[in-house]
Amino acid sequence: MAGPQTPLSERILKGDIRALARACTLVENRVPESAAILKGVFPHSGRAFTLGITGSPGAGKSTLTSALIAELRSRRQRVAVIAVDPSSPFSGGAILGDRIRMAAHHEDPGVFIRSMATRGALGGLAPTTHDLALLLDAAGFDWILIETVGVGQDEVDVARLAQATAVVLAPGMGDDVQAIKAGILEIADVFVLNKADQPGAARLEQDMHEWPRPLVKTVATSGEGLPELCQALESIRATLPPLRAQAHWDYRLRQMFAERVVARLDPELVAQAVRRVAGRECDPYTIIEEWLKV
Amino acid sequence: MAGPQTPLSERILKGDIRALARACTLVENRVPESAAILKGVFPHSGRAFTLGITGSPGAGKSTLTSALIAELRSRRQRVAVIAVDPSSPFSGGAILGDRIRMAAHHEDPGVFIRSMATRGALGGLAPTTHDLALLLDAAGFDWILIETVGVGQDEVDVARLAQATAVVLAPGMGDDVQAIKAGILEIADVFVLNKADQPGAARLEQDMHEWPRPLVKTVATSGEGLPELCQALESIRATLPPLRAQAHWDYRLRQMFAERVVARLDPELVAQAVRRVAGRECDPYTIIEEWLKV
Known part of the structure; x- marks a missing residue:
């Protein structure tokens, strides 16, 4: 039987509604562990x-x-x-x-x-x-x-x-x-x-x-x-x-990628760039080109 | 005098309304040359x-x-x-x-x-x-x-x-x-x-x-x-x-970066990933992790 130690994804697949509600909260809050849950349920x-x-x-x-x-x-x-x-x-x-x-x-x-x-x-x-x-x-x-x-x-x-x-x-x-x-x-x-x-x-x-x-x-x-x-x-x-499923995933993959890439930006790098742009020392378009080179 | 050969950004700074309208269209359509215009006007x-x-x-x-x-x-x-x-x-x-x-x-x-x-x-x-x-x-x-x-x-x-x-x-x-x-x-x-x-x-x-x-x-x-x-x-x-200007640029820089990163994705790589995910051969979360490693 699925106990509380069983991974959430397995409990969800077994129809555990409390596990499902908990997983929804984790996904909605975008916590790191939600990735494992989503991967676990995806094939199903x-x-x-x-x-x-x-x-x-x-x-x-x-x-x-x-x-x-x-x-x-x-x-x-x-x-x-x-x-x-x-x-x-x-x-x-x-x-x-x-x-x-x-x-x-x-x-x-x-x-x-x-x-x-x-x-x-x-x-x-x-x-x-x-x-x-x-x-x-x-x-x-x-x-x-x-x-x-x-x-x-x-x-x-x-x-x-x-x-x-x-x-x-x-x-x-x-x-x-x-x-x-x-x-x-x-x-x-x-x-x-x-x-x-x-x-x-x-x-x-x-x-x-x-x-x-x-x-x-x-x-x-x-x-x-x-x-x-x-x-x-x-x-x-x-x-x-x-083709609708393909269009769906095309859009979703690009969107997911954009979200993750931005989440990985170095906060100090961003803060420094913000100061330079707000002070009109450098334009934002040049900053982005620099970031893309890294 | 600013003639038609003068860069759009210069003509805009000189108050040329037709140049401004043209630049708006380029920016709205996100054509590559709009970057040079935006860089040119930014300091002003x-x-x-x-x-x-x-x-x-x-x-x-x-x-x-x-x-x-x-x-x-x-x-x-x-x-x-x-x-x-x-x-x-x-x-x-x-x-x-x-x-x-x-x-x-x-x-x-x-x-x-x-x-x-x-x-x-x-x-x-x-x-x-x-x-x-x-x-x-x-x-x-x-x-x-x-x-x-x-x-x-x-x-x-x-x-x-x-x-x-x-x-x-x-x-x-x-x-x-x-x-x-x-x-x-x-x-x-x-x-x-x-x-x-x-x-x-x-x-x-x-x-x-x-x-x-x-x-x-x-x-x-x-x-x-x-x-x-x-x-x-x-x-x-x-x-x-x-601080409002800083918050503005913080948001804008992240958004601009996301947009450019996605635009640079290899279309063939995306198409292949889409087929695998739509066919449930691979989950999208693993695909994104692979892309982030490149």
């Missing part, structure tokens, strides 16, 4: 379906995520959620009704919810999020839902690194929000027209006709449209282009 | 005041920026604007009224407006934005306003790299928007309570009392409060902590 990853769920604040992403969990659980799928949306009840920013809806999932052992406590430093959110997804994948979850707010580049990157991305839209949002949405439409594999029972839904559906992606209408609060959404997602999963 | 930078203007969509950032330009012009200041907010009329995403307000500035030679045409790849928006700010600084603009939407980490980074940051708030925005705002409150050097004539302004002002930062009330559409805002900004400028 690659089976989960990683879905980015993004959209403007107010589109009902969290309620939809919650409804999707319920639908997937009814299909006996194990579901993990990583919430990187600061306005999401999964992340702690919540209105009461949403919190109550979440509570049910928190008691279900087939559901694991993790919110990103900290924003990424240099390199952004994406690396940590995807190391977490790797852990959850190896731990045997069938679906990994990554909820982000689709506004910043960083959040879009997180969603883009998922195997597929659902963009949640809703009628009756202001022009400002519409403008912001533009940047995320292109990363969608499927559109979810949530709050489909509200005024303006037909108009929004018509507006979205030009985009060559499937659109599923839902009312997340009542569960309406969720079976159809699951079906659409399963169909996307079944036809994922194999 | 450091005089402008770089102000990040951020806030939720709908707070009226663009109208405020436009009003601030007018106020600064009346004080004979030369003003450059870098717009990285996708919903901003400066960036092209506009409603008609805003566009008309902008048009006046476009014809004023003391105003230079540049919108970020592309989102940054690896490393984000911040590096390019701040290379642009350096150009504009060396070109002799007194103020550089960087307008971003304060939602993503990337946008917050852009604002943070400015010498000071104004966070624009407005009454009557939904709870969702309020939640998003939380992350940007802490980077504010000054709060601008815009739309101060609208219901809820007094309540919002009260809510903001706990934050130890000055708050200026404005009605950007009428110009009300703009002289007071300028005064608050001048006062911030006069008392900037010298």
Whole structure:
């Protein structure tokens, strides 16, 4: 039996949820020992379906995520959620009704919810999020839902690194929000027209006709449209282009490399360079060329 | 006289606006020759005041920026604007009224407006934005306003790299928007309570009392409060902590180094690694360790 002396990676692979939660914390804090854990679980990853769920604040992403969990659980799928949306009840920013809806999932052992406590430093959110997804994948979850707010580049990157991305839209949002949405439409594999029972839904559906992606209408609060959404997602999963995994790793490897290289810079060397540049003694571009020569 | 054969950096220093616009494009596209331009202008930078203007969509950032330009012009200041907010009329995403307000500035030679045409790849928006700010600084603009939407980490980074940051708030925005705002409150050097004539302004002002930062009330559409805002900004400028410049360069140097190191990776080496990782032959963490040894 796996005891507390057993490496965390082994305990995770055996389904130990406490070990998984502990490993998530280590990975999120980027402590050195997290590398061994990630290496240990890596060969056992690659089976989960990683879905980015993004959209403007107010589109009902969290309620939809919650409804999707319920639908997937009814299909006996194990579901993990990583919430990187600061306005999401999964992340702690919540209105009461949403919190109550979440509570049910928190008691279900087939559901694991993790919110990103900290924003990424240099390199952004994406690396940590995807190391977490790797852990959850190896731990045997069938679906990994990554909820982000689709506004910043960083959040879009997180969603883009998922195997597929659902963009949640809703009628009756202001022009400002519409403008912001533009940047995320292109990363969608499927559109979810949530709050489909509200005024303006037909108009929004018509507006979205030009985009060559499937659109599923839902009312997340009542569960309406969720079976159809699951079906659409399963169909996307079944036809994922194999090149997407390669593009994913191409991006990830470059990002990981950048992060490590910067972490290895000599602090004294950096401090000295900072003083020279801030004092306009030397330009930063020449400094970087010097560093690259070492 | 500076002719077309004169290096761009010299022409920029002499106030040649066409040369400046051309250099902005080169820097934004990250072409190799942009390094020489940036090196050439660097010793002449450091005089402008770089102000990040951020806030939720709908707070009226663009109208405020436009009003601030007018106020600064009346004080004979030369003003450059870098717009990285996708919903901003400066960036092209506009409603008609805003566009008309902008048009006046476009014809004023003391105003230079540049919108970020592309989102940054690896490393984000911040590096390019701040290379642009350096150009504009060396070109002799007194103020550089960087307008971003304060939602993503990337946008917050852009604002943070400015010498000071104004966070624009407005009454009557939904709870969702309020939640998003939380992350940007802490980077504010000054709060601008815009739309101060609208219901809820007094309540919002009260809510903001706990934050130890000055708050200026404005009605950007009428110009009300703009002289007071300028005064608050001048006062911030006069008392900037010298360590802020050092923190700026510390972050920038690490970021620039990461970007260059990744750009120098052998594409064939990367492609091979990608195939091995995607095929689960080798974990990515071991690959990165190998790369670091070279």
